Amino acid sequence: MIYFDNAATTYPKPEAVYNKMDQFYREFGVNAGRGAYERAKKGAKLIEDTRSKVASIFKAGGDKEVIFTPSATIAINLILQGLDWKDGDVIYYSPFEHNAVLRTLYKLEENYNLVLKEIPVNNLTLEFNLVDLEQMFASEKPRLVALSHVSNVCGVIAPVEEVVKLARKYGGSILVDGAQGAGLVPIDLSEVDYYVWTGHKTLYGPFGIAGVVVDKKATNLTPLIYGGTGSASEEREMPIETPIRYEAGSSNIQAIAGLNVALDWLEEVGSKEVFEHEKKLTLKLIDILAEFMDINLFIPKDLDTHFNVVAANFSGYKPHEVGKILDEKFDIAVRAGLHCSPRVHEFLGTMPNGLVRFSLGCFNTEEEVDKLKGVLDSFLI
Structure with missing residues (x-):
């Protein structure tokens, strides 16, 4: 996984x-x-x-x-x-x-x-x-x-x-x-x-x-x-x-x-080093997701005020559909829906279905993020 x-x-x-x-x-x-x-x-x-x-x-x-x-x-x-x-x-x-x-x-x-x-x-x-x-x-x-x-x-x-x-x-x-x-x-x-x-x-x-x-x-x-x-x-x-x-x-x-x-x-390990690793992977993930015309990202304009969570919607798919595809076909775990934070989605205009959330951690790798790009290429054609 x-x-x-x-x-x-x-x-x-x-x-x-x-x-x-x-x-x-x-x-x-x-x-x-x-x-x-x-x-x-x-x-x-x-x-x-x-x-x-x-x-x-x-x-x-x-x-x-x-x-x-x-x-x-x-x-x-x-x-x-x-x-x-x-x-x-x-x-x-x-x-x-x-x-x-x-x-x-x-x-x-x-x-x-x-x-x-x-x-x-x-x-x-x-x-x-x-x-x-x-x-x-x-x-x-x-x-x-x-x-x-x-x-x-x-x-x-x-x-x-x-x-x-x-x-x-x-x-x-x-x-x-x-x-x-x-x-x-x-x-x-x-x-x-x-x-x-x-x-x-x-x-x-x-x-x-x-x-x-x-x-x-x-x-x-x-x-x-x-x-x-x-x-x-x-x-x-x-x-x-x-x-x-x-x-x-x-x-x-x-x-x-x-x-x-x-x-x-x-x-x-160093909390600063963990932060920088997660930040680097997050920026890479944002770059990959931004390549797809069918994906709209919900992140701050100033990425200096952003950390390790990237929420997105996928044109033509409901969030839970994307989560199900990633899980059942590719063994990739994400969180789809309202994330126990309904006011955020009212604020963003993403009610009632919410968004697909990708969130990175210390043990994620660049190879995993690269693999996601190939996966998205395969079903967003």
Whole structure:
């Protein structure tokens, strides 16, 4: 199989991840932090070591806290449902948001009478209009700005630093959904209140471990989940200490072990080198797809603001038809449809069928991209 669906999850994983997770339950299969015996203590140490490695890869200083969650969706819900909302609070969001953000915002709008405003973006060039955005902020000050770091449909890299400066000017907080691009696409987290990441995508780890890098001044969230934390069990309330206040229940220590070695691998290979490899392949893919008159690409005009996701429609074919042909006839995996991001497709005018998405990863090769050209030649004649 040629795998061009890395935006869903990177595949394959580094060999060290497979080896560590296979080994894990044989040697460390106990409940971390829930006992004073040696293996439980080793498990707790592994959690804290991994927490430090996550902070390191994001260059998160001592004013930041790393909270673990089972998925990026749960991390987003922890933040959005944990804030102390007031009637009429204004939330700004980009047209590139995933349903993990959008559906949560719609529910909060219903529950708290919030005001949702979309950040202005040019639907042809996919450029953010920061001048108009500042005018919007001046008119209706933001309580929160929710911003997808990298679009899972168009690969657009949001101008996070510029939006952060504007939001700060008008008293707003910032939530960045970094599920796509975390660890590879550079970002300055110094002024970001909440940065969500997941282990199974651009960090090349397993499913089951994700989280949020939180500004310590912003850790006044109401917990999303209540339960055991392994300490202060006699107390009726959740501990006030972070991060355990937000990590009730047994930790997915196997997934944490896999992420731990994935982060070691990424440091050894070099996140910059992985980024540049994926960027090079993406540019090659764009050049190949652009050769076909029957293919229309949905990518930003400025490719410096683009990363590893290329969405397209094919004249005469519905997206799912292209996906089926590539899979059944050529063993090529792509993602067709709405990509859990319907607002993007409304914005692009590609509802209700969506687009065909190609997304590249570290283990893709130039030969695979070249093979795609031959495949497209064979059925787009």
